[in-house]
Amino acid sequence: MKERMKPLLSIEKMKSLSVEAKASILAMTTLAGSGHPGGSMSSLDLLMALYHFADIDPKDPLKQDRDRVIVSHGHISPAVYSVLALRGYFNLYDAILQFRLVGSPFEGHVAIEVPGVEWATGNLGQGLSAACGFALESKLKSINNRIYCLMGDGEQQKGQLGEARRFAIKYGLNNITAIVDLNRLQICGNISEVMPQNIKANYESDGWGVLQINGHDYDEIIDALNKAQQIDAPVMILAKTIMGKSVSFMENKEKYHGAALNDEELIFAFRELGVELSEIEYKNNGAMHREKRQSIKEQKSFTKFEIEPPPLDLDFQVNKDKIYDKSIDNRSAWGDAIADIARLNLGSKENLAVFDCDLMGSVKTADFQKVLPSHFFQAGIMEHHTAVCAGALSKYGFQTFFAGFGMFALTEVYNQLRLNDINKTNLKVILTHVGLDVGEDGNTHHCIDYIGLVNNLFGFKLIVPADANQTYKAINYMVNQKGNYLLAMGRSKLDIIKNDNDEVFFDKNYEFEYGKADIICEGNDGSLFVTGSLNGTALKVVKKLKNEGINLSLINIPTPLQIDENVIIKACKTGIIFTLEDHNVKTGLGSLISQKIVEVLTSQKIKPNDVKPVHRFGIENYALSGSSADLYKSMQLDVDSIVERIRNSEFGVRN
């Protein structure tokens, strides 16, 4: 427990700054012609008090033991930028002039490019999960700091908040103080009409402490922030406020949620605020400010901050000699790898974490848990929360893995992963149970869209290993990489890929390299591209065709989002192309190979005559329940069907 603390400034001084901050909110939204002044005004006093109460340092915005302030309703960025500027993080006038200009860091929703902003938000309901991730970080590092999360009242409707509350209780995150800005208005009107909710009862039902205050009374705010530190549980401060506070014609009007004042209204508002006009003076100088803004835009003379989080402490020791020789599922290889890594680095480097959503046995996280139990988080059936919480923990130094079935840890949480990506996290998403290989659990569980989804996330890399050896090596690789990765595996035991001499293909000398294709065998008649679980099938197909005198190259693509263009050029010059995948045929490997061919043509690396037909073998509709063998057969993806389909292509006819 922390001692009772005083804010950095006197309440009188904060009140006086709040006038300048409010004027700044209005000035920047009016200048930009857009933004969210209403909620910015209601949250302002809370932010002013919080940023002066929290242990933060504008001179060292990323100091390790700082308190963290997460703003979950990211649209109140004008308030956040104004207060951070007045707290010394940057020049206020810069924020006013550059708000929402392309190229400036002062984006419409709070952005991590601005010093003092801990987490970019915009999709509502996710901030508290990020706060949980930061709170875990503090627990793991034994840092006695406090994690604050300011939220809107409307966003309390989002279900993910219940998940975050439960997680915080389970893991004893008594270092979290949440604050809800209860201005009672959301876009479509009063929260009690749009969607009635008993916010206090919701938090209490999950075991949180709740304090109720007037969110414009600095004494009450400071008092509550202190009280929250004395309670041995996560605490939510329910702060009654007024939307548009301090400007009579804005108060309690939902229209100001997302509408800026015009110049005339702004002048009235300034008069009401009694603001000292100084730099944000607007009355006679609106045009001058607009010119300055225009000039910044034209000359691209935007403020640039250098905020580089401390580098990930990597160089994890890995076992380079592990080789599987017998049929085994890739999931087990992942489980072995992460447990081996934990074991090898025990006592020397423990900035590893693994999250699981009630699937420990299936996603093979149990061994890791035994080796490093304090870094294993069992988050129950709460994937939305977990995706964000794990992302936040990965941000500053924990190499964090989130393991789950494809259908849960990706398709349910696509948006959460996208927001992680925008937050430049270092999350490693480990999907087991992708493809028809999932089998009997049926179409609600067949994640056949993982390539198609991840391909939209600019910062994510994707690895789809061919067998247990490649899986183990890929995990060894990933654990020493920063950035976001997703690794996808099926469920079944797979044959170990071997070369023509019956030697293990991904052997001791193999090192995983992102973007490198694996030429499993070479042929002169054409190429078969494959990824993931169907490598074994592909190898059998190629051998069978060889016996018929058809010699195909077999090329494994373990990184479908980055396909080696030289391999494509060579394949085009070799002959007809086939692709095989345990994935939706519209959005997977075959589609990416087709596109790549057109790309190399467009960049004039091949000639039109080199372009070859591409026969795509993959999943063409939702499947049913059944063994994976039966499912493949039903979709004509078994060895015999593929051989037949290749024979029946114009290729077979030509031969």
Place this chain on the structure above:
Amino acid sequence: MKERMKPLLSIEKMKSLSVEAKASILAMTTLAGSGHPGGSMSSLDLLMALYHFADIDPKDPLKQDRDRVIVSHGHISPAVYSVLALRGYFNLYDAILQFRLVGSPFEGHVAIEVPGVEWATGNLGQGLSAACGFALESKLKSINNRIYCLMGDGEQQKGQLGEARRFAIKYGLNNITAIVDLNRLQICGNISEVMPQNIKANYESDGWGVLQINGHDYDEIIDALNKAQQIDAPVMILAKTIMGKSVSFMENKEKYHGAALNDEELIFAFRELGVELSEIEYKNNGAMHREKRQSIKEQKSFTKFEIEPPPLDLDFQVNKDKIYDKSIDNRSAWGDAIADIARLNLGSKENLAVFDCDLMGSVKTADFQKVLPSHFFQAGIMEHHTAVCAGALSKYGFQTFFAGFGMFALTEVYNQLRLNDINKTNLKVILTHVGLDVGEDGNTHHCIDYIGLVNNLFGFKLIVPADANQTYKAINYMVNQKGNYLLAMGRSKLDIIKNDNDEVFFDKNYEFEYGKADIICEGNDGSLFVTGSLNGTALKVVKKLKNEGINLSLINIPTPLQIDENVIIKACKTGIIFTLEDHNVKTGLGSLISQKIVEVLTSQKIKPNDVKPVHRFGIENYALSGSSADLYKSMQLDVDSIVERIRNSEFGVRN
């Protein structure tokens, strides 16, 4: 309120049937070698009582005023199939033999192909939202039935349940009785250890009635089902049960969540159940049953049910004459169209519904609300719930629209839409605010992945209109279509597309046709393909190039997931190809055109020499905040940049 009711059978009779049902659960999972017996046994008595208490009719499984039973934890399918069979819906032995066989309706998670199953589930936490949709249907049709939703206790951790609870309270859905099977075990152990939760307090905090019973005591179950009908609020019955109930070595063992017994264990279990072996006799006949199963599989002699929901009552009157002549946003045209449809059909055909998530002004649903307020649902900031609830309402006869920003109503709820798709709903998702056209709200709000996401959903059709006229016509079209559609629009006002004679292109004679490309103008030097908001830009580009002597065809693709192959063939024969889109360039129009070219080559409709380079102009990374014009410029997607990029292509060089 319904009167106090008795179940169809005496409690003694139900108890006796429960033994047969339990034996069937174990038999079918052992035969299949997979499945979820533990939860099936704990839920069995609840299901037995419920299916005999509810007003349902195996002879008329879809009778309009039936009670609805939703099973949210779909993995207890063995229990559902056993009880439905004993209730007369189908032959029990068929279910036992065919469970989890590819081609049979008896899938691993409850599937709508089985009569009596109202909603396919598998992803946890979504059933109560579907129940809300069905409950709304009853309210709208003034049907005095009851909607039951049986759920697991582990899945109560999912946040979406809180959203469903709040929605049910707001809309007075006192026709819902939920039941939670409190067996206290989830996959990874006791719920109180995996993720502590006070389920009762959670429901009460949202205003639900809660009854607590012993879930194996038929008197208590029936009594609670009756009591629930007397309470003027949605009610949750918290039913304490025992996982693996009635087989001593299975009871309270989480390992039986997802593991079948082996033959030997099965015989012990039968002995404990004291089951009359009859048809499900196994002791001496295990091999015989396996042979039968194998034979059904080989001969594909699966049970087939003909369950066709009543056809949608369509033929909505639409305004065919509406034409926009001045610049306007597509969203307004959607808002006009849906309000006009409501108005035109008022009093004669009102099976329309619109859902909104606190964005009424932005997504333009306000006019509809004025015309048909009883069919407008303001669901607050609860997209996960809303996507499912709207899907369920669309299933039986309501042409249901769910309007939202792209980033919320699609990227947050991809999985929910996928499950709707599996449920063969008739949902019309209306996305406003897609693309960089969203502008200043920044990258958390730029939905630039809608084509890339929807392309994975086999049953969804996608429409991306070029201007307000095409939007209005597309809504007129959609309102008379069954199935799932998604229509995507930007935010800004757009010029009305006009032809060379300055006449409105999508005029009174234009009728929207799915899959038809729009040849805006023709040229001999090459083709520019475009979709959605950038049509106006594309038209300016083409005009500008024409002045330079470069004549491009301009082709609008309003249905990117179904591109007319003849248009592609013609374009290939014309010349170099350019694509322009306000979308992630990796997964949007350009990628689909590239693939289509390879497809027509592969199907030998063009020759390799016809294949043309494709220059793809789209979004190449997360953008920042800014006006849409500034954003386009920053991504080189403004008129001048595009003209320049086309000039700089090898095409320009050649000319």
